[in-house]
Amino acid sequence: MSMDVVRHAACVCLTLLAACGRSDSGGGSTPPSVRYPDHVAAGGNQPPAVEVNSPLTADSANASDGSKIFSSMNCDGCHGGGALGWVGPSLVDGRWRYGGTDGALYQSIFYGRPRGMPAYGGVMSPGAIWKVIAYIRAQPVPAVVPTQRWTGEPRR
């Protein structure tokens, strides 16, 4: 069927398992739960939960590793090259269905989401997930773009 705008980094195959299967660099163990500060809390009280933060520093090496993992784990097959959105939503518009905190992103990748996001916890280590999050965080988010304008003559 038809597709795409999908880029797949040339690394992959063998490095994949090394990068994703075992690497545990800085990831620690799976958190029991995460806090969603952007959810409405019943009664105004947040449920007790761990606030999960990335153990990685926001450096270009982590983002670069995350970019390769984003391709090698086929994330771009759904979210598009550059995570700009494809059959899955854009990850670089600064807006989030399930919360945009580190912990919420981790939860989305590790456990999946019900409308089609696969659970990658079975094939990606916590360290690899944090690197993908570092990559997403490193992408430029456009300034607020509430209005799309078509002005002047049609371009085609």
Added chain:
Amino acid sequence: MRMAPFAAGALIVLQGTAPRDDGQWTMPARDYAATRYSGLTQITPANATRLKPIWSFSTGVLGGHEGQPLVVGSTMYVVTPFPNVLYAFDLTREGYPLKWKYRPAVNPTALGTACCDAINRGAVYADGKIIYNLLDGHTVAVDATDGHELWRTQIADLSQGETTPMAPFVAGNRVIVGPSGGEFGIWGWVKGLDLATGKILWTAHNMGPDSAMLARPGVGRYVGEPNIGVSTWQGDSWRRGGAPVWGWISYDPQVDLIYFGTGNPGPYNTEQRPGENKWTNSVLARRPRDGTLIWAYQFTPHDSWDYDSNAEMILADLVVGGRMRHVLVHFDKNGFAYTLDRVTGELLVAEPFANVTWAKGINKRTGLPILDTTKTTGASRGNVKGICPSLEGGKSPASPSAYSPHTGLFYTATNNLCMNFEAAPVTRIPGTPYIGATTPYMAGPGGNMGEFIAWDAARGHKVWGIKEKFPVWSGSVVTAGDVVFYGTLDGWFKAANARTGKELWKFKVGSGVVGAPISFRGPDGKQYIAVYAGIGGDWFLLSGDVRSDDPADVRPPADFAPELARHTSQGGIVWIFGL
């Protein structure tokens, strides 16, 4: 081999012997021959300018509304994209109110395994049942009278990347179904289900050992080498080689063969699957009773460009080269229109109907394309530029053509897009995409991104065309009144003179059209045209900012068609037009 008795209500229309049209539309392409030809004559080029909307209904669903309604007796049936609601409208009452509405439970996980929007290509009626596929890999049969579920069969495996948006086909007492998943590394197949119970009676893979393909080389007309479905692949790459069956099926009861196309090989990076990759991008002829492979022909061996062959195989009797031939006609994504002898598989005509750069032509003797090797892609070949058609196809299989025995012409939507293609290695992870290419599009020569054309399949040339600003992605219907209907991505539904191509009428239907119109006779004896509005399918991915339901997914308009989002957003509407 005797065929099974026909189910009650099935219609047989073969060219030259067409009975008077009964005004119904009971299967996806109206008849076994997949003509999408209506024998109704009230609407003509003289009065089509007076067409007006009679009725409309919001489906409440935003996914791409591909496919077509059915009209059986005085009831119209509509299947929506995910979550695959089935509506039954009473055409005898004012306002066409619902008789009932069937709400299956569909696993939303399927949304992440469907490559190109949560579409559905429609239902089929047979034996008192409305039968269709749910996106999550189930086929259901629903009582056409009261909407209660009669059977439900799991046919596909989401965890392997299989989803099921295609419209089932009924031949005799077999329900024929297939999966999508050419972008997910599936092992493509078709299955034959028992019409009465839904039980899976046979499964035929499109590649792999002969035993899995239900192929018996040397028996009948199948001349493939033994285990050609393995020997034309490297190692076990056939096991994840794609060849989905997401298009349309036709049937010739005289020779008792079903015909269908297979989709692209996976992944897109050719270097991970050396060989011809049979039978991807092919037409296969099988016995509906037991699935036996009778003949096959591959349109695009070792596909380098995602040129699926899932487009309809229209059956017609044409005079080709001075002889009456029983043919099938196929507009391939690769830009060539093929006319084959449908009994033997012999290639009769293969001419480009769209701008083609990947091949210089098709060798009629060998059946092989004459390649322009500078357009061959692969991870080691870098960014290959200027490939036409794009992987949307010279025509999309999602946009089924029509054939009028009255004019002798075939009518089809076409795309005038080209692409660059940069392949890269990719690893299969079950249930995730298995693609490996970056493929930006651009308009082809002339700048118009689409054209609706009439085609002479006996001689292989275009008779007329209506140029469109955007790719044309709708199906079409042609009537005995010599009017042909199609829709555009910017939301126009149009009527044209089937002989001259003169545009007769148009109406803005509220969203881009990726569905296929039908024509039927209402209980009041009048001829009507029905069509879905509701942009989607590939255009869910490609249009950019046409979705407005999700505040967490905001995209710019498509770079190659920035104006498209100016004219349409998502949203499903069923329309009926009449005089």
